[in-house]
Amino acid sequence: MPGTELFGAEEKKEVNDVLETGILFRYNHDAQRNNIWKAREFEEEVKKITKAKFAHAVSSGSTAVSCALAAAGIGAGDEVIVPPFTFIASVEAVLFAGALPVFAEIDESLCLSPEGIRAAITPKTKAVLLVHMCGGMARIDEIVALCKEKNIALVEDAGQAFGASFKGTFVGLFGKAGSYSFDFFKIATAGEGGVFVTNDEQAYRHAETYSDHGHDHIGNNRGMENHPIVGFNFRIGELNAAVGVAQTRRVPYVIKKNRENKAFLTAELSKIPGVSFSKLADPAGDSATFLNLLLPDTASAKRVVEEFNNAGVGGFNYWFLNMYHFINQWDHLKNMKTAAPLAIQVLGAPQDYTKLQLPKSQEVVGRLISFGIRVTWTEDEMKALCAKIKACIQKALSPIHA
Ligand SMILES: *Cc1c(COP(=O)(O)O)cnc(C)c1O
Numbered sequence: 444m445p446g447t448e449l450f451g452a453e454e455k456k457e458v459n460d461v462l463e464t465g466i467l468f469r470y471n472h473d474a475q476r477n478n479i480w481k482a483r484e485f486e487e488e489v490k491k492i493t494k495a496k497f498a499h500a501v502s503s504g505s506t507a508v509s510c511a512l513a514a515a516g517i518g519a520g521d522e523v524i525v526p527p528f529t530f531i532a533s534v535e536a537v538l539f540a541g542a543l544p545v546f547a548e549i550d551e552s553l554c555l556s557p558e559g560i561r562a563a564i565t566p567k568t569k570a571v572l573l574v575h576m577c578g579g580m581a582r583i584d585e586i587v588a589l590c591k592e593k594n595i596a597l598v599e600d601a602g603q604a605f606g607a608s609f610k611g612t613f614v615g616l617f618g619k620a621g622s623y624s625f626d627f628f629k630i631a632t633a634g635e636g637g638v639f640v641t642n643d644e645q646a647y648r649h650a651e652t653y654s655d656h657g658h659d660h661i662g663n664n665r666g667m668e669n670h671p672i673v674g675f676n677f678r679i680g681e682l683n684a685a686v687g688v689a690q691t692r693r694v695p696y697v698i699k700k701n702r703e704n705k706a707f708l709t710a711e712l713s714k715i716p717g718v719s720f721s722k723l724a725d726p727a728g729d730s731a732t733f734l735n736l737l738l739p740d741t742a743s744a745k746r747v748v749e750e751f752n753n754a755g756v757g758g759f760n761y762w763f764l765n766m767y768h769f770i771n772q773w774d775h776l777k778n779m780k781t782a783a784p785l786a787i788q789v790l791g792a793p794q795d796y797t798k799l800q801l802p803k804s805q806e807v808v809g810r811l812i813s814f815g816i817r818v819t820w821t822e823d824e825m826k827a828l829c830a831k832i833k834a835c836i837q838k839a840l841s842p843i844h845a
Pocket residue numbers: 503504505506508529530532533574575600601602603624625626635636637
C-alpha cells in the first residue's frame with residue numbers, strides 16, 4: 444500500500460507549513476494564514492492528475508460519496524443500484540441519504556456489469572452507484588450508454604481507484620459526480636480524507652456547500668455567509684489536507700512503479716495452470732494497486748488461502764470472507780440493525796436482502812484473491828513471493844483434491 448510505504452520529508456514539510464501558522468481550518472483567517480491553503484492545494488493536485496474541472500476535499504472517502512450522491516440529487520426513496528462487492532461505505536452512503544440500495548451483479552471486472560445493472564433497473568431507479576474496485580475500472584463505456592438510455596444518473600465511487608482511467612478519462616468523471624478516498628489504505632493517504640470530483644459546476648456548488656453546513660463561501664465573514672441549501676460538516680482539516688498534498692504528488696511515480704511490479708508478477712503467475720486474472724476494461728488505465736487472481740472455483744480459492752496461511756504468505760485479501768467488503772458478511776445490514784430508524788425502514792426495502800440471489804457475484808468473489816502491489820518491492824522480493832505463491836497454488840490445485 445503505497446500511501447503508507449512512501450512517507451517522509453515531503454509530508455512533514457507540508458504539515459509544518461500549517462503548524463507554523465496554527466491555522467488548522469480550511470476557510471477564512473486570511474491575515475493569519477500566510478497564504479497557506481492546504482485543502483485548496485490538495486484539490487489542485489487532484490485536479491492536475493485527474494483533469495477534473497472541479498474537486499472538493501472532504502473528511503473521508505465515505506463523506507465524498509455522500510457529497511456525490513447529494514450533488515446528483517439522490518435522496519429519500521430513490522432506488523440506487525449498488526454492487527454487493529465494495530467497501531461497505533458505498534452502501535452506507537446510500538442508506539444515510541435516505542435512499543434505497545438495490546444490489547445487482549458484478550462480473551470479472553470486479554465491478555457492476557452492464558447486464559447486472561440492466562436486470563436491476565425498475566421504474567423507481569434514480570441512479571447507479573458504480574464502484575471501481577481493486578484499483579481497476581468497470582466496463583464504463585457500456586454503463587454510461589446504459590444510464591443514458593434509461594435516463595438514470597451515474598455516480599462513481601472511485602475510492603479504490605484514484606489515478607485509474609478508461610481510454611484517457613479518469614474514473615470519477617464519467618457521470619454526474621465521483622469520489623476518491625485518501626484513508627490509510629489507499630494509493631495515497633491524508634490520514635483521513637476524501638475528494639469529490641465533477642465536471643459540472645452546479646454539482647460542485649452543491650457538494651461544497653453541502654459539506655459545510657450550506658455555507659456559500661463568499662466573502663470573509665463566515666457568520667454572515669448565505670446558506671443556499673441545508674448541509675452538514677464533512678470538512679477536512681488543514682493538517683490532513685497537507686499530508687494529502689505531499690502524497691498526491693507521489694501518485695504518478697507510484698502508478699508507474701506499481702504497473703511495472705504488477706506486470707512482473709502477472710508474467711510470472713500467468714504461467715501457473717488454473718490461474719487467471721480479473722478483467723480490466725482498459726488495461727492501460729489500471730492504477731495497479733492490486734493484482735487480482737481468479738482461481739477455478741471457490742473451493743480451490745479457499746484451499747489456496749489455506750496454503751498461503753500455512754506458508755506465511757501475507758499481503759493478500761480474500762474478500763469472500765471479509766467482513767466489510769462482501770455482502771455475505773453484512774448481516775447487520777440485511778437485518779437492518781441500526782442505531783435509529785433510517786428512511787428505508789419507514790419506506791420499505793426494494794429487495795429482501797436476506798434472500799438475495801447473486802450467483803455471478805458469489806462465483807467471482809469466491810474465486811478472487813487480491814495481492815496488494817508494493818511500490819517498494821525489489822525484483823528479488825517479487826521473485827521470492829512468486830515462487831511461494833506458485834508452490835501454494837500448485838499444492839492447492841493438485842489432483843488429490845479433485
Ligand atoms: C475506502 C473506500 C471508501 C471509504 O473511504 P474512507 O476514506 O475510508 O471513508 C469508499 N468506497 C470505497 C470503494 C472504498 O474503497
